[in-house]
Amino acid sequence: MANAAEMEMQHRTVLLEEAVDALLWRDDGIYVDCTLGRCGHSRRILERLGDRGKLIALDKDPQAIEEAKKIIDPRFSIAHESFARLRDVLAGYGVTRVAGVLLDLGVSSPQLDDPTRGFSFRFNGPLDMRMDPTRGESAAEWLARATVQEITEVIKCYGEERFAFQIAKALLARRMDSDRLGPLVTTGELASIVAGVVKTRERGKSPVTRTFQALRIHVNQELVDLQIVLDAAADLLEKKGKLVVISFHSLEDRIVKRVMRTLTSVEAIDRRIPMRAHQFAPPPYKLVGKVKPCAKEIAENSRARSAIMRIVERVAL
Template sequence: MTAGGHGAAPRAGHLPVLYDEVMEGLAVRSDGTYLDGTFGRGGHARGVLQELGPGGRLLLMDKDPEAIATAEREFGGDPRVAIRRGSFADLAAWDATAGGLDGVLLDLGVSSPQLDVAERGFSFGKDGPLDMRMDPDAGESAAQWLARADEQEIADVLWRYGEERQSRRIARAIVAARAQAPIERTAQLAEVIAAAMPRGKTGSDRNRIHPATRSFQGIRIFINRELADLEAGLVAAMERLKAGGRLVVISFHSLEDRIVKQFIAARAKAPPTDRRRPEPEAFVPTLRAIGGARKAGERELAGNPRARSAVLRVAERLAGVAA
């Protein structure tokens, strides 16, 4: 039994972030239909499934073929479960969602299994091929992109998606390094970035995180089109959520959380009026925010430090209005 009282405790060894808060936010009904758009290794999905009765339905999506293999192995024989490989950005195109959803869960960012496997190329702490693709069969790898992008494009990605203040300096160093040898390993890229940082730089960020953290994050977000997929996925969720259905999103980055926060606010609150402009049409809310941003407590952080940056937001679809 978890601290929040839900019987669907996560599998031993797997720590789904904000588990109790997610279950509370989804408010699972036994006969409802729920979509987990980021299955990962199924920590949250197990909780939802345990709350469902025979008439309930759980739809699972993920870009990652390894995640889908896990879903098929563990849930493929359950008649209540349907599984689809793909981005949650396309959830409304899945026929299984056409009847409407009582809840949508999006747990954004890279999963722990992806970080922990060096061959996926997400972590500068584990040397491996510089890939970073959540779907290894789609698009170009980080190594391929870094081999062709010009200095300005690299700097823009590091600044926009990684919020890296030394983006221009790092981009210059990457271009110089690749002229000597292709950058094909995570350790190579991390070394180039670390060497490019100003000597003697001090400050809390410098003391707390590896110098490659922001750059790796920015490249990963860009390679996987994570922000564009999030924007599309939120719209698709609104299209499929039934009245009273819950939208539950876990973000790990300020750029993601800002998108989610603004998406909910734009549909829950009337925009400010401007006396210099014609009077706008009457505002009709389509979402209701359920509480504010929630973060992991000290007890969870003690067992799962990766939850430190997680932010949960929940909203409920309102009745009688179009998306």
């Protein structure tokens, strides 16, 4: 029997069946799981693929890559890369068109529940927050050099936090006292500083949630990379190919919704086509739908509550 720590580290894949049902439309196609995580979607895709089908999976997180290595399947390929490099990854495999692309955005339960990763204020751990701890700048390193204006903009834009300026000033004041206290390097101290500034918050909401979200998004360039991968994924789809995206907060979903609306509008038609033809040519993509978790899934997994899945299909090349 798994102990409590092991159970907490388990990850429940949100909208598992719904996402795979939306993604797979032929079992001999090439599919891409851009957010491998703990392989929930990937394992189910492989179960549904035929012998001629292929699945290429990407993830920044080295732990996700190690988990994926447990899957021994000749149809399965793994790339330790950001999904912003989707084009380059597929080019490396000699792939120019795919039958479907899946993105399951946000942070996985194992990442949140591991104190050493620094994603959660529920545990005291190193203030890291990187999806890939082997690359780039940690949250602590960025806070040690950022200006008040930069910190304010990140917390305001990515956390939608109305006390962003006050938090930034408190963080700078803490940094000015680093000779006495040492550098700010733990999630516990960051949470304490933010909680000391944010005196009011919606009932049942932690005063530090928005700041932690903002720093994580900034450190990992999540929204910038999301825009890049959405554009690339849509362009790489073959005719009838599906782009399936699961988002967990409004900032992500806003980008997904905007991109899909643009893809499925008349403006998405190639302007090199004579104007007269535009009157008859449909947009090259169509919206398939939007899906939210059912009450049963939300009851079993509270992290599914905010999930929204959007699907678009390519109808013309």
